[in-house]
Amino acid sequence: MSVRAGIVVTGTEVLTGRVTDRNGPWVSERLGQLGCEVAHIVCVGDRPDDLADALGFMRSSAVDLIFTTGGLGPTADDLTAEIVGRFAGREMILDEAMERRIAEIVAGFARRMKFDPEALRDGTRKQAMVPEGAIALDPAGTAPGLVVEAGGPVVVVLPGPPRELQAMWAQAVGAPPVAAVLGRADDYEVETMKMFGIPESTLAKTLREIERDIDLGPLEITTCLRRGAELEIDVRNRVSDRTLRDSLFAALRERHERFVYTERGESIDEIVARLLAGSSIGLGESCTGGLLAARLTDPPGASDYFRGGIVAYSNAAKEELLGVPAELIAAHGAVSPEVAAAMARGAMERLGAEVGVGITGIAGPGGGTEEKPVGYVCICVVDAAGNVLARDPKLPGTRDDVRDRSASVAMHMIRRLLIGGDLPL
Amino acid sequence: MSVRAGIVVTGTEVLTGRVTDRNGPWVSERLGQLGCEVAHIVCVGDRPDDLADALGFMRSSAVDLIFTTGGLGPTADDLTAEIVGRFAGREMILDEAMERRIAEIVAGFARRMKFDPEALRDGTRKQAMVPEGAIALDPAGTAPGLVVEAGGPVVVVLPGPPRELQAMWAQAVGAPPVAAVLGRADDYEVETMKMFGIPESTLAKTLREIERDIDLGPLEITTCLRRGAELEIDVRNRVSDRTLRDSLFAALRERHERFVYTERGESIDEIVARLLAGSSIGLGESCTGGLLAARLTDPPGASDYFRGGIVAYSNAAKEELLGVPAELIAAHGAVSPEVAAAMARGAMERLGAEVGVGITGIAGPGGGTEEKPVGYVCICVVDAAGNVLARDPKLPGTRDDVRDRSASVAMHMIRRLLIGGDLPL
Numbered sequence: 071m072s073v074r075a076g077i078v079v080t081g082t083e084v085l086t087g088r089v090t091d092r093n094g095p096w097v098s099e100r101l102g103q104l105g106c107e108v109a110h111i112v113c114v115g116d117r118p119d120d121l122a123d124a125l126g127f128m129r130s131s132a133v134d135l136i137f138t139t140g141g142l143g144p145t146a147d148d149l150t151a152e153i154v155g156r157f158a159g160r161e162m163i164l165d166e167a168m169e170r171r172i173a174e175i176v177a178g179f180a181r182r183m184k185f186d187p188e189a190l191r192d193g194t195r196k197q198a199m200v201p202e203g204a205i206a207l208d209p210a211g212t213a214p215g216l217v218v219e220a221g222g223p224v225v226v227v228l229p230g231p232p233r234e235l236q237a238m239w240a241q242a243v244g245a246p247p248v249a250a251v252l253g254r255a256d257d258y259e260v261e262t263m264k265m266f267g268i269p270e271s272t273l274a275k276t277l278r279e280i281e282r283d284i285d286l287g288p289l290e291i292t293t294c295l296r297r298g299a300e301l302e303i304d305v306r307n308r309v310s311d312r313t314l315r316d317s318l319f320a321a322l323r324e325r326h327e328r329f330v331y332t333e334r335g336e337s338i339d340e341i342v343a344r345l346l347a348g349s350s351i352g353l354g355e356s357c358t359g360g361l362l363a364a365r366l367t368d369p370p371g372a373s374d375y376f377r378g379g380i381v382a383y384s385n386a387a388k389e390e391l392l393g394v395p396a397e398l399i400a401a402h403g404a405v406s407p408e409v410a411a412a413m414a415r416g417a418m419e420r421l422g423a424e425v426g427v428g429i430t431g432i433a434g435p436g437g438g439t440e441e442k443p444v445g446y447v448c449i450c451v452v453d454a455a456g457n458v459l460a461r462d463p464k465l466p467g468t469r470d471d472v473r474d475r476s477a478s479v480a481m482h483m484i485r486r487l488l489i490g491g492d493l494p495l
Numbered sequence: 496m497s498v499r500a501g502i503v504v505t506g507t508e509v510l511t512g513r514v515t516d517r518n519g520p521w522v523s524e525r526l527g528q529l530g531c532e533v534a535h536i537v538c539v540g541d542r543p544d545d546l547a548d549a550l551g552f553m554r555s556s557a558v559d560l561i562f563t564t565g566g567l568g569p570t571a572d573d574l575t576a577e578i579v580g581r582f583a584g585r586e587m588i589l590d591e592a593m594e595r596r597i598a599e600i601v602a603g604f605a606r607r608m609k610f611d612p613e614a615l616r617d618g619t620r621k622q623a624m625v626p627e628g629a630i631a632l633d634p635a636g637t638a639p640g641l642v643v644e645a646g647g648p649v650v651v652v653l654p655g656p657p658r659e660l661q662a663m664w665a666q667a668v669g670a671p672p673v674a675a676v677l678g679r680a681d682d683y684e685v686e687t688m689k690m691f692g693i694p695e696s697t698l699a700k701t702l703r704e705i706e707r708d709i710d711l712g713p714l715e716i717t718t719c720l721r722r723g724a725e726l727e728i729d730v731r732n733r734v735s736d737r738t739l740r741d742s743l744f745a746a747l748r749e750r751h752e753r754f755v756y757t758e759r760g761e762s763i764d765e766i767v768a769r770l771l772a773g774s775s776i777g778l779g780e781s782c783t784g785g786l787l788a789a790r791l792t793d794p795p796g797a798s799d800y801f802r803g804g805i806v807a808y809s810n811a812a813k814e815e816l817l818g819v820p821a822e823l824i825a826a827h828g829a830v831s832p833e834v835a836a837a838m839a840r841g842a843m844e845r846l847g848a849e850v851g852v853g854i855t856g857i858a859g860p861g862g863g864t865e866e867k868p869v870g871y872v873c874i875c876v877v878d879a880a881g882n883v884l885a886r887d888p889k890l891p892g893t894r895d896d897v898r899d900r901s902a903s904v905a906m907h908m909i910r911r912l913l914i915g916g917d918l919p920l
Contacts, residue, residue: 083719085536086527086685087520088729094538095512102511109545111510111538113519116717120534120556127552131545145699189696233892294508304513353806359792360785363806367784370860370894378812380805381778381788387803387846391816421812435795469795 073135073255075106076128076223080140080150081230082115092232093139100239101137102306105255109133116147125157129222134251136223140230142213144193151216154227155201158220162199165206165214169198172212205245210237217245224248257309262335263319265301266482268326273301280321289315297478298466300338301329331485338481339365345488346375352421353379354392354413356404357431357447362477377421382413392416392428403442405430407462410448424454425487429480431465433472447476451483459487498560498680500531501553501648505565505575506655507540517657518564525664526562527731530680534558541572550582554647559676561648565655567638569618576641579652580626583645587624590631590639594623597637630670635662642670649673682734687760688744690726691907693751698726705746714740722903723891725763726754756910763906764790770913771800777846778804779817779838781829782856782872786902802846807838817841817853828867830855832887835873849879850912854905856890858897872901876908884912 077097083089094111101108109131114120121141128136141150155162172194197213200206207215211234216227224247228235243252265273273293280286290306303322307315319333332341343366353363363379366372380391385404388394393416394409402408410428418426431447438444448462461483465475502522508514519536526533534556539545546566553561566575580587597619622638625631632640636659641652649672653660668677690698698718705711715731728747732740744758757766768791778788788804791797805816810829813819818841819834827833835853843851856872863869873887886908890900 082715082717083727083729084520085523085533086717086729086731087522087524088727089719089721090515090520095509095515097512098510099512108510109539109542110549113536113538114534117534123552123556124535127548127555130552131548144696189700193696233896292508292511292513294513302513355785358789359797359801360780360788360804360806363785364783364789367806367808368895368898372784373808376784376808378805378807378809378816379785380803380816381785381792381801382803383792383798383801384803391803391805391845420816470793473789473793 073106073251074109074131074133075101075135075137076109076131076133077101077111078121078124078128078136078138079111079113080116080121080138081113084140085113085115093228093230093235096232096236097137097139097228100243101135103258103260104243104252105258106135106252116141116149118149118153121150121153122157125154125225129157129220133223134254135248136220136225137228138225139228139235142197142215142227142229144197144212148196150227151200154216154218154220154225155204158201158218158225160201160203160218163202164195165198165200168200168206168214169194172197172209172214175209175212205247207238207241207245210234215242217242217247219247224251258306259309259312260304260306260335261315261319261333262305263303263322263333264331264335264338265303265326265329266331266338267299268301268329270295270301273303273326276322276325280318284314284317284321286314286318289318291318298471298475299478299482331482338478338485339368342366342481342484342488343369343372343375345485346425348375349425349488350375350377350423351425351427351484352377352417352423354388354417354426354428355379355381356383356388356413356429357433358429358473358477358480359383361473362427362429362480365477365481377423380417380420388413392420405432405442405446405448407448407450407460410450410462411452411458411460414450414452418452418454425484426452427480427484428452429476431472431476433469433476435469445472447472447479449476449480449483451480451487453487457487459483498531498676499534499556499558500526500560500562501534501556501558502526502536503546503549503553503561503563504536504538505541505546505563506538509565510538510540518653518655518660521657521661522562522564522653525668526560527683527685529668529677530683531560531677541566541574543574543578546575546578547582550579550650554645558648559679560673561645561650562653563650564653564660567622567640567652567654569622569637573621575652576625579641579643579645579650580629583626583643583650585626585628585643588627589620590623590625593625593631593639594619597622597634597639600634600637630672632663632666632670635659640667642667642672644672649676683731684734684737685729685731685760686740686744686758687730688728688747688758689756689760689763690728690751690754691756691763692724693726693754695720695726698728698751701747701750705743709739709742709746711739711743714743716743723896723900724903724907756907763903763910764793767791767906767909767913768794768797768800770910771850773800774850774913775800775802775848776850776852776909777802777842777848779813779842779851779853780804780806781808781813781838781854782858783854783898783902783905784808786898787852787854787905790902790906802848805842805845813838817845830857830867830871830873832873832875832885835875835887836877836883836885839875839877843877843879850909851877852905852909853877854901856897856901858894858901860894870897872897872904874901874905874908876905876912878912882912884908
């Protein structure tokens with residue numbers, strides 16, 4: 071049967087648009103995997119009435135679970151626990167064990183930071199006030215989470231810092247009142263196939279064709295284009311419909327094999343990191359300015375394969391650090407396939423790596439010409455065996471888009487070179 | 496007087512957490528500037544009842560304006576216009592002029608993409624169905640926006656693609672029913688002071704002290720800690736209360752001058768970019784893996800001051816590309832203040848820059864020791880005049896946090912070196 075959930079994100083800084091909320095989407099995605107249908111995500115500021123209104127709205131739309139994020143800090147405008155308590159018709163009481171626990175957690179930190187002891191004591195006491203009968207969830211920072219039965223929906227109160235919220239998640243969904251509701255949900259699963267370089271309209275047509283042979287009705291299929299070229303096909307299905315999903319993926323693979331880069335939802339960065347194990351890579355970047363290096367060094371253990379990267383913005387840096395001949399730059403321009411190739415080879419050799427990458431382009435907003443407009447980017451990937459993969463696409467969008475997409479295209483080219491074969495672009 | 500607004504974001508892909516909503520925050524920020532108080536942002540999927548519930552909730556919480564985004568496309572699950580029509584108690588009628596207009600817009604595009612003409616005609620007609628008496632807003636893509644008076648709140652229906660929504664904004668807020676509501680709002684303004692390296696609790700205490708001398712009542716003050724060390728103090732006030740805000744900022748500056756880095760809401764990256772004008776910088780990065788280079792090359796025109804960066808992950812790369820003596824690494828370890836200083840000087844010299852930065856640290860999750868735990872980072876900033884600023888903080892959080900915060904600390908150190916003076920840390 072279907073279990074419905076609502077999410078209430080609190081925080082004036084989110085509501086006013088100054089901070090991007092990371093908690094609502096994160097909680098929503100996990101609830102989907104647990105078989106919950108998320109009805110609404112409501113974002114409210116720090117005004118108590120607006121939070122109370124949002125909780126009332128959730129109850130009136132008949133959700134089974136309400137998750138709140140944020141508003142559990144030590145200051146006076148952190149009111150979530152109190153308002154949830156009132157919503158559930160429960161008195162606020164001091165949880166003394168929790169008070170001691172929080173005091174211990176903040177003690178060392180507070181000493182180092184020279185906090186005012188009195189302010190600290192007030193804050194700790196405030197954070198240990200919980201609605202009567204609530205289940206406290208262990209703090210990952212200083213704020214405990216709460217599970218509160220509210221005469222209808224069960225409310226799960228989580229802290230605002232994403233790291234603390236995520237650390238508390240397993241305990242929250244395992245708390246008996248929450249687990250009891252979730253136990254009523256069907257088992258759902260979500261899997262994602264991703265393709266690179268295929269237009270969305272082609273995929274839409276293919277899906278219509280497949281539907282003639284296979285009844286896709288029981289599958290929830292969502293497609294989403296990211297970074298201009300990565301097309302994600304997200305399928306949510308009952309566990310009992312897994313064979314059907316497999317048939318869909320097989321039919322898609324049959325028609326578009328060379329575009330598919332994962333059927334397990336991996337990011338291109340994860341795939342490249344896996345393929346690089348046992349090999350080594352070095353980068354020569356210009357317009358991406360270190361973005362490709364930052365992405366390649368993001369995974370733990372990147373030091374096993376990442377030798378280094380040279381961000382060579384000036385021509386002098388290209389010549390001296392990457393060994394690009396000055397004549398080559400003079401003849402073809404700093405943004406040219408020839409210079410990208412020389413940067414890739416220079417990076418490979420100077421950094422002693424087995425794979426080398428060169429990127430040079432015009433990220434804009436200035437610097438474009440008719441022949442080489444903003445968005446024109448030359449990318450080359452080489453390896454020690456003499457394989458070369460080169461592309462010079464004109465990428466659309468803003469400066470940020472061009473930088474980001476250039477790094478993405480390079481990632482897909484690295485994958486192609488490592489698995490052999492040519493690249494659709 | 497106060498004008499309240501609500502925002503309804505539609506889209507299953509946003510609700511399930513797979514796509515980050517960019518419209519809610521954008522609309523909210525603009526409404527704040529227009530003097531509106533945004534009460535809620537509600538995100539719903541493509542289920543008609545959930546959207547209708549959200550509109551009902553907005554009406555019951557007594558907002559004056561409702562903005563919806565998304566759900567205006569040509570396909571069957573794009574239902575926003577119809578549901579808003581029902582909410583306003585208005586029949587849906589065909590706007591024939593709009594139908595011709597959309598047909599013209601899509602004609603060329605559809606020919607190129609080989610769209611099916613019949614599907615296209617149906618889609619165009621659907622997009623031209625509007626609630627009776629609604630004001631149509633010119634499409635920036637193919638979907639017209641709408642302004643619908645709904646017996647109480649005025650509903651503004653906007654398309655989902657951010658570019659189309661933003662292109663339509665001026666016309667939307669200028670439409671007579673919307674302008675009439677906005678005309679009742681007071682003129683508000685928002686300004687942000689930012690401090691680096693001061694604990695949130697100290698600031699809270701200071702604000703209480705200041706409040707003894709100054710009545711801060713008319714100011715809406717929000718504080719927000721970012722990246723572990725940047726504390727933002729956001730003040731929203733009536734234009735007529737600007738002097739009061741200036742007094743608050745002056746009182747804060749008086750008490751915490753050396754922590755304040757802006758009173759105009761600038762990011763540290765913008766400030767550093769401004770300070771670097773006419774100078775030049777080169778980087779030697781290890782644990783940040785290119786993140787600092789990516790941030791420094793983010794602004795347009797970065798090529799004027801950014802000479803280059805060397806991401807030296809391996810010891811060999813540190814020695815060969817940055818000239819760090821092998822003996823120095825052997826004696827102190829690759830993560831040490833000594834090596835960070837040598838990297839900074841090496842980057843400055845090899846890249847021919849006036850300022851050099853060296854960062855080396857343990858981002859984790861592995862590689863930590865008792866003496867040098869995960870999060871231990873050594874940062875050094877030098878200049879050609881012989882000034883040196885060095886820090887080796889132990890930064891909390893995940894691998895991502897450590898990398899991100901290391902780059903931020905380095906940014907603040909670059910600022911300090913450029914303006915002269917020491918750094919609070």
